Amino acid sequence: MKKKSQISKGFLLFLFLFPVVVFSQETIFGTVVNQDTGEGIPFINVIEDGTNNGTASDIDGNFSINVSSLPVTLKVFAIGFTEKLVPVSNAGEIKIQVKESLESLxxxxxxxxxxxxxxxxxxxxxxxxxxxxxxxxxxxxxxxxxxxxxxxxxxxxxxxxxxxxxxxxxxxxxxxxxxxxxxxxxxxxxxxxxxxxxxxxxxxxxxxxxxxxxxxxxxxxxxxxxxxxxxxxxxxxxxxxxxxxxxxxxxxxxxxxxxxxxxxxxxxxxxxxxxxxxxxILRPRGQRTFTAERAESSFGAGEGQAFLDAQAAGTLIDYEDEVYGxxxxxxxxxxxxxxxxxxxxxxxxxxxxxxxxxxxxxxxxxxxxxxxxxxxxxxxxxxxxxxxxxxxxxxxxxxFNNDNTGTTIGVALTSTPPWADLRPNDIGVYPDNPYGASNPLQTRDLxxxxxxxxxxxxxxxxxxxxxxxxxxxxxxxxxxxxxxxxxxxxxxxxxxxxxxxxxxxxxxxxxxxxxxxxxxxxxxxxxxxxxxxxxxxxxxxxxxxxxxxxxxxxxxxxxxxxxxxxxxxxxxxxxxxxxxxxxxxxxxxxxxxxxxxxxxxxxxxxxxxxxxxxxxxxxxxxxxxxxxxxxxxxxxxxxxxxxxxxxxxxxxxxxxxxxxxxxxxxxxxxxxxxxxxxxxxxxxxxxxxxxxxxxxxxxxxxxxxxxxxxxxxxxxxxxxxxxxxxxxxxxxxxxxxxxxxxxxxxxxxxxxxxxxxxxxxxxxxxxx
CATH class of the missing domain: 2.40.170 (Maltoporin; Chain A)
Incomplete structure (x- = not known):
């Protein structure tokens, strides 16, 4: 009888203390969101700082954690986000904002x-x-x-x-x-x-x-x-x-x-x-400034007059702009x-x-x-x-690029003066370039x-x-x-x-x-x-x-x-x-x-x-x-x-x-x-x-x-x-x-x- 009485007393003591233990715990719940987007962050760690007591947010960023007493500090962290310490004084719902951390990544x-x-x-x-x-x-x-x-x-x-x-x-x-x-x-x-x-x-x-x-x-x-x-x-x-x-x-x-x-x-x-x-094009090199004398000395007899005729007719062609423009x-x-x-x-x-x-x-x-x-x-x-x-x-x-025949577009342009008209005629036929191995406009187009x-x-x-x-x-x-x-x-x-x-x-x-x-x-x-x-x-x-x-x-x-x-x-x-x-x-x-x-x-x-x-x-x-x-x-x-x-x-x-x-x-x-x-x-x-x-x-x-x-x-x-x-x-x-x-x-x-x-x-x- 004595042993049974002790068991009964122990059971009554447990029933008395159990509500005290339960109600002494405080529940903190809420959402962890991205500070920049406001969206919930899934699977982020929420830990009672200094303890092993913790949880992780669900797929929508929601979490719930029980703590033995208040106030507490919650530590929130995950890979890709800045770690944050959040002091909490009262039980109930809170919202925690954390920032993405590029440095941690x-x-x-x-x-x-x-x-x-x-x-x-x-x-x-x-x-x-x-x-x-x-x-x-x-x-x-x-x-x-x-x-x-x-x-x-x-x-x-x-x-x-x-x-x-x-x-x-x-x-x-x-x-x-x-x-x-x-x-x-x-x-x-x-x-x-x-x-x-x-x-x-x-x-x-x-x-x-x-x-x-x-x-x-x-x-x-x-x-x-x-x-x-x-x-x-x-x-x-x-x-x-x-x-x-x-x-x-x-x-x-x-x-x-x-x-x-x-x-x-x-x-x-x-x-x-x-x-x-x-x-x-960012920095065009620009056309060379010609005179009749310079055209003659650079390209031969008769070229000075050809330059003057094209200049007077307004038909000088900027081939740099024509090709790279x-x-x-x-x-x-x-x-x-x-x-x-x-x-x-x-x-x-x-x-x-x-x-x-x-x-x-x-x-x-x-x-x-x-x-x-x-x-x-x-x-x-x-x-x-x-x-x-x-x-x-x-x-x-x-x-383009390197060339030992003078036929690539860039190389041919270096010897083509602005008074040469290399554009196709009305039926699409391109003239030969008398100043180079190729007509760069013809090459570009065909x-x-x-x-x-x-x-x-x-x-x-x-x-x-x-x-x-x-x-x-x-x-x-x-x-x-x-x-x-x-x-x-x-x-x-x-x-x-x-x-x-x-x-x-x-x-x-x-x-x-x-x-x-x-x-x-x-x-x-x-x-x-x-x-x-x-x-x-x-x-x-x-x-x-x-x-x-x-x-x-x-x-x-x-x-x-x-x-x-x-x-x-x-x-x-x-x-x-x-x-x-x-x-x-x-x-x-x-x-x-x-x-x-x-x-x-x-x-x-x-x-x-x-x-x-x-x-x-x-x-x-x-x-x-x-x-x-x-x-x-x-x-x-x-x-x-x-x-x-x-x-x-x-x-x-x-x-x-x-x-x-x-x-x-x-x-x-x-x-x-x-x-x-x-x-x-x-x-x-x-x-x-x-x-x-x-x-x-x-x-x-x-x-x-x-x-x-x-x-x-x-x-x-x-x-x-x-x-x-x-x-x-x-x-x-x-x-x-x-x-x-x-x-x-x-x-x-x-x-x-x-x-x-x-x-x-x-x-x-x-x-x-």
Missing amino acids: DEVVVTGLATSVKRSNAANAVSTVSSEDLAGLTPPQTLDGALAGKFAGALITKSSGAPGGGISVKLRGVTSINGNSQPLYIVDGVYVNNNSISGAGLNAVSGAAAGGNASSQDNPSNRIADINPDDIESVEILKGASAAAIYGARAAAGVVIITTKKGKRGQTKISFKQDIGFNS EKGFITNTSVNVSGGSENTLFYAAFSNNEEDGIVKNTGYDRKSIRFNLDHDFFDRRAKLSLTTNYVNSKADRGF ITNREDVNRFIVGSTLDLDLYENDKSNLKLVLRGGVDYYNLVTTAFFPKLLQFQNLNNGGVNGLSALGTTENKDANYSAFLVHNYTTTNNLNFTTQAGITKQTFFRNTVRNITTDLIAFETNLDQGANVSVTQFRQEQEDQGFFIQEELNYQDKIIGTLGVRGDKSSNNGDANELFYYPKASAAINFHNFEFWKTEIVNQFKIRAAYGEAGNFAPNGALFTTYTNTLIDGVAGIIAPAILGNSNILPERQKEFEIGFDASFLNKRIGLEFSYYNKTVDDLILQANIEPSSGFTTEFSNAGNLSNRGVEVALNASIIEKENFT
Whole structure:
């Protein structure tokens, strides 16, 4: 009875205390909204500050949390938003406004093939460009053009003014003479091809390659122009070997890492944007001021009177304005849809970019479709990311650039005086230009030089959490990607062109068709292990293997001596076919160890090993080490100043490679007819099967600082770069049957200073 009585008393005590416990809790509920848009923010964390008591908002931004007593402070935070502390005195409904934080999105930079680090801890000079900086105000037509002027250490120049590309990007100066000097582009983990492929056969008309490389003299565009800048979330530029060593044998010219936009959790959003603009010449050179005497001395007897007659009749023609005076209409149209649930995010976009050139019959048209998907499963222990992009582009590029025959439009204009009337008559017949090898107006109006591209870029990444406890975790990262495109180049020079006439040394009309099939694929698998000691020393270890395959097949067909106005390749007397084929396979490994002591001292050691079928010995591994260290003085206890918010010194060393150019390894013979019998002839250049890749070594030191509540940022870097085993064409004894040979015959050094100053001068709610 006594035991039963005690149980009864205990039960009565529980009934008495239970309402007290329940009613002593206070409930706070409400909505977390975006300060700029007023829309609810889903899945944002709401935590009672200083405790583990918390919740997350639902898909509409609503939340509810019970606290033991009031007043309390709620901490509200999520990736992409500024963390906010909200004091609450009374229970009930509240509305919390938080602001999107671009800084928090941009503060992570790549340090390994499967890892990243906060920008404040980076030991290399890595530049980043956000989507707002890239295409936020005036949308550029091409990605490489959008990067111009956005970061220190780059020389970005146009090699052609034709719409649709032709831009050279050099990071920290020249790194090669005969090898690749353009950076490696990585889009969502996919190796993206940026070759400038000569396929139109313009050299058969212009003779531009008489003393140079046909590929660079045929006015081709570069293929990075296919990437739509509006699809890009951020760009990271690894300028030097100390940062780019993670990509080994392909990184000597630097690496540009591009991340495209992803969906965000919450309600589905549809965005539409329309931009309209014009192209026009900025700084015309203007006409030369002629007199009768000057016309006579420059162009010969009788030309002075011809000038005076045209001047009196008012028929002088400004040929610069006639050719380059068009107002090219530009339209950029884009539609994107994004959203997501707790486990799935999606982003879909369509864009149409059209640009008319400042010269008639030139222009660029690009259509792009993108779909990105991210999905978490196995209780978020696995994440699959899929990125897909289809691009269709057309570019009419005119007939410009280098020329050894005087027939391109720009070259012909230099010798054409304003009193020459080269316009067609009433029935459309153009006169010959007595002052040059071609009539530039006739050339502009009648020739065809077009590139058509169909391209697919697909990438996927699978992250698997294999093991996790309080101090360590192990993750497997699997990644793969394919970049496939088909390029068709079409050129047509009708026989009625002045410079196609047989009497003028022409070939009686030319029709050319080039096709290129290009497929690049990359695969990698990495294990990433994180371990933190009791004194907050963090070790991040990654190790993995990589493989890349490259395939290209270019066939160029050129027909001359055309029948009438036929454009078909079979409607000509002379047909020539050339073909370029390349298959390459690279394999390697990458190992890296990163140490971080309380965000105060950060260090990295790593090595990449690569072998390639493009090397003389396909099984020989070439090693590319890297090492870096940084000290964040502002994270130490002794750092008390409020004026200097951040001060970090950093130093780094790294090595990267550059493959030998095509044709350097082996001697390529040319087919010909010898006394009517098919045969081959030896070229002037001898290949070298023992040639080594160029090796770039770079040491970099610098500091980063921010002042006045991070309103002002200063970055300083000094770098010293050397290139060993530089590949040159060296003279050899003529008795060998050749004149030059590819050889590792030189060294190159390049050093410089980079300074970047960033300032937020005005920060207001509606104006920055």
